[in-house]
Amino acid sequence: MNGDIERVIIDRHAIAQRVKELASTIAGDLGSQDQPLPKGLTLVPILSGSFIFVADLIRHLPLLMRIRMLSIVSYPGPRTTSRGARMQSELTHLPHTLQNTHVLLIDDILDTSNTLRLAVDAIQHRQPAALRTCVLLRKQRSSALQFPVDYVAFDVPDKFVVGYGLDFNGYYRNLPDIVTLKAEVLEQAERV
Numbered sequence: 500m501n502g503d504i505e506r507v508i509i510d511r512h513a514i515a516q517r518v519k520e521l522a523s524t525i526a527g528d529l530g531s532q533d534q535p536l537p538k539g540l541t542l543v544p545i546l547s548g549s550f551i552f553v554a555d556l557i558r559h560l561p562l563l564m565r566i567r568m569l570s571i572v573s574y575p576g577p578r579t580t581s582r583g584a585r586m587q588s589e590l591t592h593l594p595h596t597l598q599n600t601h602v603l604l605i606d607d608i609l610d611t612s613n614t615l616r617l618a619v620d621a622i623q624h625r626q627p628a629a630l631r632t633c634v635l636l637r638k639q640r641s642s643a644l645q646f647p648v649d650y651v652a653f654d655v656p657d658k659f660v661v662g663y664g665l666d667f668n669g670y671y672r673n674l675p676d677i678v679t680l681k682a683e684v685l686e687q688a689e690r691v
């Protein structure tokens with residue numbers, strides 16, 4: 500697995516430091532445990548890519564919260580370009596209404612923005628008291644930069660990255676750093 504890495508884009512120490520810093524900004528904006536939000540907080544992680552980011556982030560957020568998962572797929576199989584976003588209803592656990600709660604929607608990476616747009620629509624439809632969005636990574640391309648998002652941990656080059664929850668063809672999510680893969684690894688898999 501490590502032999503497939505081309506370059507480390509963000510190492511595990513930088514990730515840990517930034518996640519902690521971001522959590523402190525979010526906690527400051529959303530209130531403290533002593534003064535909980537009047538309508539409560541619901542975190543909505545977008546599966547699967549955000550699971551490691553969310554696991555780390557929430558342990559630095561001393562706020563009373565519920566967690567409801569949303570599953571959206573856009574890269575079926577050995578692909579590195581979006582095929583449009585589709586909600587996976589069997590893995591999505593949103594309540595019918597979110598009227599009584601503030602929502603923090605969390606994704607791994609903002610690229611074409613299809614995924615976040617679909618997720619925002621699904622949440623808005625349930626009329627939350629307020630909605631904020633957070634991504635671990637935002638690609639340096641206009642489709643991502645033009646989409647409004649409240650919290651961004653890192654801006655990254657417009658390259659296909661894996662690790663820290665992000666996959667290629669289902670693999671590499673367990674890499675602790677955010678990396679690019681060697682061209683031959685991507686090409687080989689795409690040919691199969």
Ligand code: 5GP
Nearest residue numbers: 548581609610611612613614659660665666
């Ligand atoms: P978008 O819908 O904005 O194009 O992309 C969001 C989703 O596509 C992400 O949640 C992620 O699943 C996938 N994605 C986009 N760019 C990358 C990338 O560079 N690497 C990986 N592994 N997934 C990506």
Ligand code: MG
Nearest residue numbers: 546547548607
């Ligand atoms: Mg995703």
